[in-house]
Amino acid sequence: MGIIIKPIITEKLTAVTEKFPNRYGFIVRKDANKLQIKAAIKEVYGVEAVSVNTMNYLGKSKSRHTKAGFISGKENDYKKAMVTLAEGETIDFYSNI
Numbered sequence: 305m306g307i308i309i310k311p312i313i314t315e316k317l318t319a320v321t322e323k324f325p326n327r328y329g330f331i332v333r334k335d336a337n338k339l340q341i342k343a344a345i346k347e348v349y350g351v352e353a354v355s356v357n358t359m360n361y362l363g364k365s366k367s368r369h370t371k372a373g374f375i376s377g378k379e380n381d382y383k384k385a386m387v388t389l390a391e392g393e394t395i396d397f398y399s400n401i
Contacts, residue, residue, distance in 0.1 A: 308344050359383070
């Protein structure tokens with residue numbers, strides 16, 4: 305399994321990309337460091353990353369009441385990476401569709 309799990313394509317991150325056209329977000333492995341993420345971006349997408357900012361998120365606790373009783377669980381923890389590309393470079397996530 306690679307360093308990059310999936311790109312983040314949400315309304316909030318799309319607004320960031322419109323404001324800063326060379327900034328993209330990815331869900332990455334929790335044990336990956338910034339140098340590994342930068343190398344993985346170059347390998348997978350063929351673009352040069354200028355900087356990488358990472359954030360660790362804890363999974364939320366979820367609970368609900370059902371006929372069978374009270375069910376509790378937890379979402380997975382994850383790490384998010386905000387990658388800034390070199391000037392003039394872009395990533396097209398929809399080219400493979």
